[in-house]
Amino acid sequence: MSAAPAGNTPEHTTLTLHYRSTAPEAEGPLTLGQDNMIRCLRHDEPSHMNKQATWSVPPGAELPACLDALRTLAERHAALRTVFPGPADRHPERQRVRAAGEFTVRVIPLADGEDPAARAEAYCWDGRRQAFDLAAEFPLRFALLTRDDAPVLLAVVICHAQLDGVATGLLFQEWLTLAAGGTLPPPTAPTPVEVAEQEQSASGQRRTKAALRHWEHILADRPTSVFADDRIGPNDTLLPTLGVRSTAGAAALERAAARTGASNSAVLLACYAVLAAHRAARSTVVMAALSANRHRPGLADHIGTLAQDALLAVDTDCPDLDTLIARTQAHALSGYWHATFDAERIWQLIEDVAVRRGARFARHVVVNDLSATVPAEIAAARPLPPTEPDLAWYPAEPTPTRLMLNIWRTAGCLEFTLHTHPDVLDREETELFAHALLRLLDLAGTRNVTLGPDSEIAPLSGLPTARRDKARWQQVGTNWIDLDAVADLLRTALPTARDIEVTWENDELIATIDPGPTPLTPTRAHTAVMAALPGHDTAMAPQRYVLPHGTGTGRDRDLR
Structure with a gap:
């Protein structure tokens, strides 16, 4: 354990903890859960995908015991020693479990009268907005809040690629036992590499x-x-x-x-x-x-x-x-x-x-x-x-x-x-x-x-219920569709079109389009509409596209 000499403010100290597991290094394919979460992490904002928790400190637990408990968690569980090697701009194909490594714990003294929960929330929110380096970073970021040098609360930011909510709750229970000086039996649940093998x-x-x-x-x-x-x-x-x-x-x-x-x-x-x-x-x-x-x-x-x-x-x-x-x-x-x-x-x-x-x-x-x-x-x-x-x-x-x-x-x-x-x-x-x-x-x-x-x-x-103007809304299959929303979708998809009219005729959703200066066919129109569809929850692509000047009509599918 060592204090980081640079980058600290008077408000906190950053400690580096080293761990070494008795389990050997391992490597294997991603689990289906890891693959799913990494896709989400690459698509969504870090503040949405990263999770947070505040862990209470057992009464009387001192700083060395708390730090030893965190090190023991890393040595007990392969998921905490797992990284996903590969370039940051590509989806990883493998998981790798380290036998040894390090992570940091920020120790933050609380000011007189400062609310630990509020300080923990501020730390977690700041940490959630920073993406984890999946190829190298430990999946938990810790801040141990102290008062008069005694730990009072542990703030945790969690990378969803290695841990879900239930796993975080299980770690919390182990933390309480270890920080209080207790011992735990060896884990019996399968490791992520073993889960991947079963899934394959x-x-x-x-x-x-x-x-x-x-x-x-x-x-x-x-x-x-x-x-x-x-x-x-x-x-x-x-x-x-x-x-x-x-x-x-x-x-x-x-x-x-x-x-x-x-x-x-x-x-x-x-x-x-x-x-x-x-x-x-x-x-x-x-x-x-x-x-x-x-x-x-x-x-x-x-x-x-x-x-x-x-x-x-x-x-x-x-x-x-x-x-x-x-x-x-x-x-x-x-x-x-x-x-x-x-x-x-x-x-x-x-x-x-x-x-x-x-x-x-x-x-x-x-x-x-x-x-x-x-x-x-x-x-x-x-x-x-x-x-x-x-x-x-x-x-x-x-x-x-x-x-x-x-x-x-x-x-x-x-x-x-x-x-x-x-x-x-x-x-x-x-x-x-x-x-x-x-x-x-x-x-x-x-x-x-x-x-x-x-x-x-x-x-x-006493709740309100949906109101659908009969002039605007039609039921297409099991969907309720807003004709005005369909027209908005088409205008988004075909910005150079001079005129767009959406109608419901003979149980069919029809778009009549004056394409303007850009040549257009029903197939091209449908491709553009489908590309613009995400986010238009109350719209759908027309079942028929009608174009003027002999360019014909086309039906890409029939939903009736």
């Missing part, structure tokens, strides 16, 4: 092929956009965040799960889906469920990144909530089983289906159950909500979706956050959604809730 096996290949079929079944004929109405515009990624805490909600969830025989997750997911469906004024909700791969045998304690979406299509058109809960649990299990996939092939599938349908899949609704990442003893130590329920607004987060539910805790106190796009739910409506979710859980804990034609959801929730 014959059985692993069968699983990935089955996942591709599952995704294609949903993408091919379910709604590409859940929310389609007059309010929906461009999808900004910085979404307001509402935090909700409720002890009554946890008790109601427990009663509902016991009464229906379903899991807590299935009950919450069904209630979330039916409220989203009500807001969208449609029966089918296509949603992505994150943290889905922990359901695979032997991977519950895996330290690594397994983060791949499970794709669910929940049909809320049923007579009552109990039926929907059972249906949702079955859909969720199927989605989780098919959440191990080749990301490159999934993205190609999304492109291929978009070309066939003329509409692109939009990830409008997301759920992320992170309740397993918070140790029970830590959750139990949190103070109870001061009010029932306790609602608090937090700074906006970069979240590329329209509606997202993060579940943090279900036992003792229900804790969740809602990320909501203002076009879907403004702040007042987001609070209505949170209260509606709690009321629905309370009812589900005591009796069945009527859905269908006499649904109790509208009076229970």
